[in-house]
Amino acid sequence: MTFIQLFFIFAAAATLGAALLVVTSRNLIHAALWLIVSLFGVAVFYVILNAGFLAMVQVVVYIGAIAILMIFAIMLTRKVSQVPKPVFNSNWIWALLIAVVMFGSMTWILNMWPQFEAIPPALDPSIDPLRQLGVALVSPEAYVLPFELASLLLLAALIGAIVVAWESR
């Protein structure tokens, strides 16, 4: 058990614990704050995986935009005088069963994979992943079309969100 493995287990426990609190908190603002902790934990894993740019994007986009947007939506849709209702719907026991069975079967199937214990290959120091990513996103031989489609999707989502949330008088 090396230091990095212990660090991994600590970070994974923190992330999963925060994720459990996200899905079980009665107070939605608390759930959103735990969601921020969980998303930050995932960013830590991106750093361990040598994907520093994505870790930064995770913090900026997920924590800086999505989580804050959720907090605003929670504040906009909250009734002040509300009788406390159950957090879960009536099928929560089935949901728990499905989640546990799915986790068990995924672990079981992954265990049969021969490279399950593979360790990461050494990175070639002459290759800069960030430069590679930037080139791949704009080069016609690689991913320029999905990249442009993603920007179109974001524009459509922006206009759609404004239209849907517009208060018509």
Next chain:
Amino acid sequence: MIPISYYLIFAAALFCIGLFGVLARRNAIAILMGIELMLNAVNVNLISFWRYATPEKINGQVFAVIVFAVAAAEVAVGLAIFISVYRRRGTVSADEIDLLKW
């Protein structure tokens, strides 16, 4: 060195926690939070396969970037729908939004 199994089991657990949130929560915004957790688990898988299988190619990171964009679009539209529903029906509880049920 961390074996890939750590990442895959972590991502599977995160995905299943998100799945439980999506299936069991009553509040629609909490369901959206569960979807975010599931998308994050998928991203962890994409990046770990990129790092462990093909670190010389960048495809895994590009996929993760596209997942980021889709997640942002989905949250924006989803929250707009919930705000609109709240204005009309006064609730964002998923089992009380039953306009399409008969």
